[in-house]
Amino acid sequence: MDLMRLGPVGRERPFVRDDDGALRDLASLTDDIDGAFLAADGIGRVRRALAAGTLPEADAAGLRVGAPIARPQAVVCIGMNYAAHAAESGSAPPAEPVIFFKHPNTIVGPEDDVLLPPGAQKADWEVELAVVVGRRARYLSSPEDAREVIAGFAVSNDVSEREYQIEASGGQWSKGKCAETFNPLGPVLVPADEVDPQALRLRSWVNGQVRQDSSTADMVFPVLDLIHHLSRFMVLEPGDVVNTGTPEGVALSGRFPYLADGDEMTLEIDRLGAQRQRVRRARI
Incomplete structure (x- = not known):
């Protein structure tokens, strides 16, 4: 799976592209892909949600691709x-x-x-x-x-x-x-x-x-x-x-x-x- 952040600068939203290539919205799990999300078993939570089929498919056509991690400290x-x-x-x-x-x-x-x-x-x-x-x-x-x-x-x-x-x-x-x-x-x-x-x-x-x-x-x-x-x-x-x-x-x-x-x-x-x-x- 691929974690992504899409949207205008400073207003990116979190998504995941699953193994079948479908883009899915992560808003139900997190506001962003950042250090706090990763430290709280964020990747494991995404995998479990994908397996459960609870993440809605998203249409991100035309959205800017942001950096995949928000606000690194270093x-x-x-x-x-x-x-x-x-x-x-x-x-x-x-x-x-x-x-x-x-x-x-x-x-x-x-x-x-x-x-x-x-x-x-x-x-x-x-x-x-x-x-x-x-x-x-x-x-x-x-x-x-x-x-x-x-x-x-x-x-x-x-x-x-x-x-x-x-x-x-x-x-x-x-x-x-x-x-x-x-x-x-x-x-x-x-x-x-x-x-x-x-x-x-x-x-x-x-x-x-x-x-x-x-x-x-x-x-x-x-x-x-x-x-x-x-x-x-x-x-x-x-x-x-x-x-x-x-x-x-x-x-x-x-x-x-x-x-x-x-x-x-x-x-x-x-x-x-x-x-x-x-x-x-x-x-x-």
Whole structure:
């Protein structure tokens, strides 16, 4: 099943697409798909309601697709988690996970425009597997324990402005990661037990031309290891998003031009769906 949020910005409503492809309204179970819903066995409740046949079929024709999780408290990101991407960035694979943060308000819908900050010249795409946390993760004992705290997975675009990230960074990456709209997410949240996170093909295109084509099997640090590692340094809360890194094929490599006003990005991960954004210059 696929959890979705559909509707205008700030007024999204919760839905589920069942295994037969029918879209069903979740209003009888929750007002939204957020951390509180996930922590209260939200996914289990949806499954039980589907099995009981109590969720009405919905017609969402024409509705905007929102991010599949509402109001995450944190967006935690992993840098250089694919060896080939580290190499194209001029670095060796890290010995420990590289961690940085994005402002939660970077999260937008999978088809919303990506807005370039005034003066930005080096905006880049990054297709990533996103982990959505379903239960508090605090000092987990082992990577296997991480399996119990993951609610599901989604497609993420960790949009980056490389000049801000590297040249104007002051030693930290977040200046290049936190502009409004710099994290399209979705279209769906797929429950964790329906996905093998280390066996997913992930791809990106710009203006119809292939940029990235890789597999999560190539991660330096697998998903369960990452969540276990993060729990040693911070408490992950239900609804938090963890971006797990991007494979090779970004503009930072020097092989492709950076994004420009009017460009179209398309990103796709097996089983998790596809997203598409138009790049626009932000108006002040």
